[in-house]
Amino acid sequence: MRRSAAVIGVGHTDWVGDWARVRAGERPADCYGYGARAFRNALADAGIGRDQVDGLIAGPTTAYERMGEVVGLNVRWGDQADAVLSVVQACMAIECGLAEVVALIYGNDQRSVGTQYGGPQAMGGDAFLSYIYHAPWGMTSQGALYAMTFQAYMHARGFTEADLGEVAVAQRGWSSLNPNAIQRKRITIADYMASHYVCEPLHLFDYCLINDGGVALIIAEAERAKRICDKPIYIEAVGRHDLNEGATSLAPRLTSFYLPAQQAVAKQVFDGAGMGPEDMDVFQVYDSFSVHVPLALEGYGYCRPGEAGRFLREAGIGPGGRLPTNTSGGHLSETYMQGWAHQVECVRQARGTAGERQVAGCRRVHYSSDVAGKAVSVIYGS
Amino acid sequence: MKTPPAVMGLYDVPMWDSIRARRMALQRCTGCGTMLYPPGPVCPSCLSDALAWTPISGNATILSWVIFHRQYLEAYPAPYNAIGVALEEGPIMISNLEGQTPEGNWIGQAVKLVYAEMADGVVLPRFTCAP
Numbered sequence: 001m002r003r004s005a006a007v008i009g010v011g012h013t014d015w016v017g018d019w020a021r022v023r024a025g026e027r028p029a030d031c032y033g034y035g036a037r038a039f040r041n042a043l044a045d046a047g048i049g050r051d052q053v054d055g056l057i058a059g060p061t062t063a064y065e066r067m068g069e070v071v072g073l074n075v076r077w078g079d080q081a082d083a084v085l086s087v088v089q090a091c092m093a094i095e096c097g098l099a100e101v102v103a104l105i106y107g108n109d110q111r112s113v114g115t116q117y118g119g120p121q122a123m124g125g126d127a128f129l130s131y132i133y134h135a136p137w138g139m140t141s142q143g144a145l146y147a148m149t150f151q152a153y154m155h156a157r158g159f160t161e162a163d164l165g166e167v168a169v170a171q172r173g174w175s176s177l178n179p180n181a182i183q184r185k186r187i188t189i190a191d192y193m194a195s196h197y198v199c200e201p202l203h204l205f206d207y208c209l210i211n212d213g214g215v216a217l218i219i220a221e222a223e224r225a226k227r228i229c230d231k232p233i234y235i236e237a238v239g240r241h242d243l244n245e246g247a248t249s250l251a252p253r254l255t256s257f258y259l260p261a262q263q264a265v266a267k268q269v270f271d272g273a274g275m276g277p278e279d280m281d282v283f284q285v286y287d288s289f290s291v292h293v294p295l296a297l298e299g300y301g302y303c304r305p306g307e308a309g310r311f312l313r314e315a316g317i318g319p320g321g322r323l324p325t326n327t328s329g330g331h332l333s334e335t336y337m338q339g340w341a342h343q344v345e346c347v348r349q350a351r352g353t354a355g356e357r358q359v360a361g362c363r364r365v366h367y368s369s370d371v372a373g374k375a376v377s378v379i380y381g382s
Numbered sequence: 383m384k385t386p387p388a389v390m391g392l393y394d395v396p397m398w399d400s401i402r403a404r405r406m407a408l409q410r411c412t413g414c415g416t417m418l419y420p421p422g423p424v425c426p427s428c429l430s431d432a433l434a435w436t437p438i439s440g441n442a443t444i445l446s447w448v449i450f451h452r453q454y455l456e457a458y459p460a461p462y463n464a465i466g467v468a469l470e471e472g473p474i475m476i477s478n479l480e481g482q483t484p485e486g487n488w489i490g491q492a493v494k495l496v497y498a499e500m501a502d503g504v505v506l507p508r509f510t511c512a513p
Binding site: 116118119120132133134135136137138139140141144147148149151152155196197198199200201245246248249250251254255 | 385386387388389419420426445446447448449450451452454455457458462464466473474475476477478487489504506508
């Protein structure tokens with residue numbers, strides 16, 4: 001599938017403006033409304049009309065059929081998926097001939113409607129979420145799961161809280177250069193260490209933002225993409241490996257830190273692209289919590305297991321660092337679009353249009369997510 | 383002070399009955415000996431449905447721990463802890479550590495199952511440091 005599909009358009013909503021509006025008590029849009037605005041921007045970026053789109057993938061917070069209705073898309077193929085899986089599925093649909101130009105649309109009104117990823121909203125019910133099962137013991141949030149993972153990880157690897165602080169500090173370094181980022185004030189390791197714990201050992205700065213917004217991407221079959229667009233950003237390869245054993249009891253998080261799954265994905269995605277970690281110019285990691293970053297550095301072979309602390313301190317992932325990572329500021333500092341905005345940043349860095357935060361000469365960007373036992377990677381290339 | 387409700391699927395009911403009787407039992411596969419947590423319809427190791435409810439020893443080791451510094455739930459004012467323990471029989475479960483907590487690092491601490499009665503009468507399996 002190497003380079004058989006490419007991103008031809010990206011768009012998103014005004015995260016900074018909507019952050020202020022929502023905090024002032026307004027509700028600028030619902031999930032569909034944010035999605036529709038982002039889609040309009042992605043169409044404009046691609047320079048195409050809606051009539052060229054024949055596939056649609058809606059994000060997890062919106063029904064596929066209703067999203068199609070809202071944005072006036074009568075496509076021949078569609079589905080609903082999370083950020084990285086929607087990219088993978090778009091490639092699969094294109095590869096199978098089910099669609100040629102796929103719109104990926106995500107909108108989320110999580111801040112204005114007060115969504116909580118834990119607490120009373122994460123109790124009972126039949127929906128499978130690993131943390132719901134542990135509600136009787138007061139363990140109901142993703143933050144707590146990552147705090148528990150991180151405690152075991154620190155012990156196993158000799159990693160420290162200050163080492164983890166390097167992630168939040170580096171990502172603020174990047175977001176300070178990004179006009180689309182909600183949190184732009186630079187912080188230091190001392191600020192990080194002085195910040196309060198939410199679920200110890202995680203500090204406030206280890207947690208993602210919760211904000212409203214939308215993101216859209218348009219992915220086209222490669223030949224079609226070349227006809228439409230001057231600089232398509234190709235999907236070089238994708239990889240996925242899941243760990244379902246212990247999905248409720250959390251064994252993969254507490255005992256192996258997803259390492260076997262990430263190593264399997266690394267082999268698949270790097271072999272598929274004919275490249276290695278050393279060929280990547282920028283790394284983007286799904287960072288609902290900063291903990292994802294050291295796990296991914298080790299899991300994808302940017303450093304050896306046990307070396308992430310030294311890598312963060314000495315090689316560096318911030319501006320000027322050896323491995324520019326989450327160059328928009330990520331979920332911690334730019335916007336929490338559940339992985340969708342990371343795809344936009346991958347495309348902008350590979351296009352060379354990331355403004356002040358542009359990594360010089362960037363051609364290849366690696367995106368990784370490890371959420372709920374699914375390790376998934378995409379390599380984008382110009 | 384309502385205890386956050388447990389997931390109560392078809393296979394969870396007998397486990398919670400055993401907890402209420404203060405004799406916590408899990409399903410053991412009579413074919414290969416695997417212990418199941420959470421309870422389920424078949425053995426994930428060999429797919430057998432010949433599962434026998436078997437009391438657990440209550441001996442466990444702490445794998446990880448956290449301290450919540452914010453209150454999210456009525457029954458859990460901050461600060462409170464949650465621990466991940468490996469039961470002697472194999473499964474990992476999430477619970478709380480009661481009584482004296484270890485100085486410094488908790489990982490590797492031997493713990494013993496106790497039954498805590500919550501304000502609303504719900505009985506929870508929790509752990510204390512083993513002597």
